[in-house]
Amino acid sequence: MRSLFAGVTTRGRAFIAAGIAAGGFGLGLGQRELLSLGGVLILLPLLSALAAGRARYRVRCLRQIEPARVPAGQAATVTIQLDNVTRLPTGLLLAEDTIPYSLGTRPRFVLDRIEAGGSRRITYRLQSDRRGRYEIGPLHVRVADVFGLVRLGRSVSLPGTLVVTPAITVLPWAPFGGAWLREGGTRASTAAAAGEDDVVPRAYRDGDDLRRVHWRSTARYGELMVRREEQHWQNRAVLFLDTRNSAHSGRGPSSSFEYAVSAAASIGVHLAREGINGEFVTDTGSVGATAPFEDVLLDSLAVMRPSRLTTMIPALAAGARGNSGLLIAVLGQISPEEARLLASARRAGGTTLALLLAVSTWSAQRPTDRIPGETDAAARILTAAGWRVAAVTADTALAAAWEMLNHAPGQPAPFGTHAPAEAAG
Numbered sequence: 001m002r003s004l005f006a007g008v009t010t011r012g013r014a015f016i017a018a019g020i021a022a023g024g025f026g027l028g029l030g031q032r033e034l035l036s037l038g039g040v041l042i043l044l045p046l047l048s049a050l051a052a053g054r055a056r057y058r059v060r061c062l063r064q065i066e067p068a069r070v071p072a073g074q075a076a077t078v079t080i081q082l083d084n085v086t087r088l089p090t091g092l093l094l095a096e097d098t099i100p101y102s103l104g105t106r107p108r109f110v111l112d113r114i115e116a117g118g119s120r121r122i123t124y125r126l127q128s129d130r131r132g133r134y135e136i137g138p139l140h141v142r143v144a145d146v147f148g149l150v151r152l153g154r155s156v157s158l159p160g161t162l163v164v165t166p167a168i169t170v171l172p173w174a175p176f177g178g179a180w181l182r183e184g185g186t187r188a189s190t191a192a193a194a195g196e197d198d199v200v201p202r203a204y205r206d207g208d209d210l211r212r213v214h215w216r217s218t219a220r221y222g223e224l225m226v227r228r229e230e231q232h233w234q235n236r237a238v239l240f241l242d243t244r245n246s247a248h249s250g251r252g253p254s255s256s257f258e259y260a261v262s263a264a265a266s267i268g269v270h271l272a273r274e275g276i277n278g279e280f281v282t283d284t285g286s287v288g289a290t291a292p293f294e295d296v297l298l299d300s301l302a303v304m305r306p307s308r309l310t311t312m313i314p315a316l317a318a319g320a321r322g323n324s325g326l327l328i329a330v331l332g333q334i335s336p337e338e339a340r341l342l343a344s345a346r347r348a349g350g351t352t353l354a355l356l357l358a359v360s361t362w363s364a365q366r367p368t369d370r371i372p373g374e375t376d377a378a379a380r381i382l383t384a385a386g387w388r389v390a391a392v393t394a395d396t397a398l399a400a401a402w403e404m405l406n407h408a409p410g411q412p413a414p415f416g417t418h419a420p421a422e423a424a425g
Helices: 002-006 010-029 032-055 215-221 256-273 293-302 313-320 336-343 376-384 398-405
Strands: 059-066 069-071 075-084 092-097 108-111 119-127 132-136 139-144 151-155 160-165 201-203 225-227 236-241 277-282 285-287 326-331 351-357 388-392
Touching: 010 032, 059 139, 059 160, 069 293, 075 092, 108 119, 160 293, 215 225, 236 256, 256 277, 256 293, 256 326, 256 351, 256 398, 277 293, 277 313, 285 293, 285 313, 313 336, 336 376, 351 376, 351 398, 376 388, 388 398
Parallel strands: 069 160, 236 277, 236 326, 326 351, 351 388
Antiparallel strands: 059 075, 075 119, 092 108, 092 139, 132 160, 139 151, 201 225, 277 285
């Protein structure tokens, strides 16, 4: 009864107060009609509360979030289905879903009635410019009587989860200067030995050897096709992200940390969709799981926060140990001493790339406030050790930085790119 009275609206309380007043005057003046009117005014909200209380447990809710993982700035659709599981129609339903305040105001819906055994479907869209893991729900449904005297509610669904990943940039394909994914051994090409009818071609990409063009498939598909070479090694790469708070500057979405997180997400997704088995490592250690690399990477980056560590070398060395394939490092501010230690993580025969952030440009108010040449010393040390380095600023587009990082050897390097040094002697 206490919960029923708690659901009485302002209108219902006004009816009860008017009924008490009318009943009191009726008793005092001896007017039976006024006393009867007071009784009706008091009973009407109580009967409405009892009727609404019977109906409030008759609704079942199913929730679906599609997609459950979206990049920042893109929208997801939430679909809620309300089912009346009884043989009686419901009254007026007021539905309100629970969402974090950072996603906006709570969506509210009004449903006139749901017939016996019927259902209603409501949808709304969610969008966030900030990455994170958000709990959506539960859904609160209030049952209201036709007079608006009572509103009784309860939660009718379990919460769901929306994962907002960093913004992902589609990166152009790059050959990485040759065979860069070997795990040891030599490359075995079975396409050359296969017959013309056994070869499995694929579309031509920039950098493919023209001697691998498969002319019969080219004529069949109307576009240049090349033989697909069978790979007997495991495509493997290590993606490292420097999350040290001391290595970044700026605040909020416009900080160098957020740029680095978005760069790691874009590079990791690019590698995964190229069929590469990757490992994600930060200065706090390897982020290992049994799930696919892309899922682990995006779920981890969605909730990534700056660390309090002061060094990244042990974690990077552990992640690169035993890897002779590709190593890509997204780095904040590093000193020459750290660069020398970092250079030792390179394994012979492997390809190592570093995206080096000029972090002062993320906090500079004016161009003159930037530290000139802040990445030059570290870049020279890394390139001398065989790394390929691209130094980027706050106004460098990620796709442009990726092209700089993967600039083909032997061609003039674009501005901001440090090509690997020639071997001495």
